[in-house]
Amino acid sequence: MIDLLFYLLIFPGLLFTAVLGLVVGWVDRKVSARFQYRVGPPFFQNFNDFFKLLGKQTIIVKDSVKSMFISAPLVSFGTLSLLAMLIGLPLFFGQSFGGDIFVVMYLMVIHSVMVVLGGSSTGNVYSSLGAGREIKLVLADELIFIIVILIPIVASGYELELAALIKAQSSGAFIGSVNGVIGFLAGLLCMQAKMTMQPFDIPEAETEIVEGPLMEYSGPLLGFWKLNHFMMYVVYPFLLILLYLGGFNLQGWGILWAVLKYLLIVVLMIILKNTNPRLQIDTALKFFWKILFPVVLIGLILAVLGV
C-alpha cells in the first residue's frame, strides 16, 4: 500500500513527472527562443508561472456548467499522474502494474475528452470552437496512434504487458527494423498532435482563437491545465521510449544513454514545433488519414512479415 502511494505520488508518478515536465518545458521555451535568436526565459520560469497561477483569483464563468468547468483540469491532472505511474513502473522498475497497453491507450484519450468538456462548458465562442477542433484532431490522430501501438505488439510476438514489451526488446530495440523506424516517426507526429504542439496546435491556436478551450480559465485551474501540458512532455516521450527505443537500462552508462534517448525525442519534437507553421484542420485530417495512415499500415504489414 505504501509502495503504491509512493509510486503514484512521488517517483514515477505525480511529483517526478510534474518537476521533470516543468524543467523540460523550460528546455522547450529556451530552445524555441534560441531558434528565434532570443535569449529566452530563466530556468525557474515555469515553476514561477505555476506558483503565480496558484495564487491568482479563480473566476468561474456565470453561464458555465460549473461542475464540469472545475473538474475537467483536475480529472485530466489525475489521469496524467496515473498514466505517468503506469508507464514509469515498467520503465524504471521493470514490473507491470494493474493494466496492459490498452489501459494506457484509453487513459490517453481522457485528456482530450477533458479538454473538450472543459472548453465546451464555458459557453464562450472561442472555447467551443477550440473544443470542436480538438474533437476533429482526436479523430485524425487516434487511428494512427492505435496502429503505432500495434506495431510493437506484433513485433514482440503479441505481448500486451508493458514490461513484457520491454523484455522483448532486450536483444535489440524495435527501432532497429524498418517497421520500427516507420512506427517511431509516425508516433512522433502523433505525439505532436496529442500535445497540440505546432504544427498541430489547431485547437489552441493562440493568435487565432486565443488558446481555445483554455480561454475562460484563470488562476489555479489554468495552472493545472498548464501543468498537464508540461506533464505530457514526460508521459508521451516515455511511452515512445518504452514502445520503440527499448526502455531504460539504469546501470552504469545506461543512465546517460537513458537521458540521451529522452532528450532525442524532446529535441525532435521542439525542432518540429519550431520549423512548421500551423496547419488547417482539414489539412491535418488529410495528412493523418491520406498520407500517414497508408504508411503506418505498410509498417504494420512489415511487422507481421517480420522485416
Add this chain to the structure above:
Amino acid sequence: MSWYNKRLAKSLWVFHVSASPCNNCDIEILDLLTPKYDIERFGIKLVGSIRHADVMLVSGIVNQKIEPRIKRLYSQAPKPIFVVAIGSCMSSQGVFRESYNRCKEVKEVVPVDMWIPGCPPKPEAMIEGVAKLIGVLNE
C-alpha cells in the same frame, strides 16, 4: 505574501488593450518581443485573454465607445491585476486633449498603477517601467 509577490514579479503576463490608439504605441510594444529586446527574459509574455493576465496594458485615448469596454475588461480580470498606461495620450491625452470625441481620462475609468509617457515611449522606457513594477513587487 512577499514570497508570492516575488513569484508574481517573475512571471507577469500581459494583456494588451488597444483603447483607440494611433497604433504608434502598439508597434513599439510589439518591439519588446523581438530578438533585440526580448522581454521573455523577465518572464513576461503577451497573452490573448484577459483571464490569463496579470498586467493590463492600455494605450490610446479613452473615448465614448471604448470606456465601457475598458471597465468591463478590468472587471473580468482575475485579481491581482496591474494597469499600466502607455503613451502620452494616456497620461495627458496628448494632441487629442481638445478633441470632440474624447471622453475621460483613463484614471477616472480604472485605477492606474503606472504611467509610461512618450509618443511613443521607447522600448527601453517601457522595460524600465516594467523593471520598476517588478522592483515594487519585490519589496
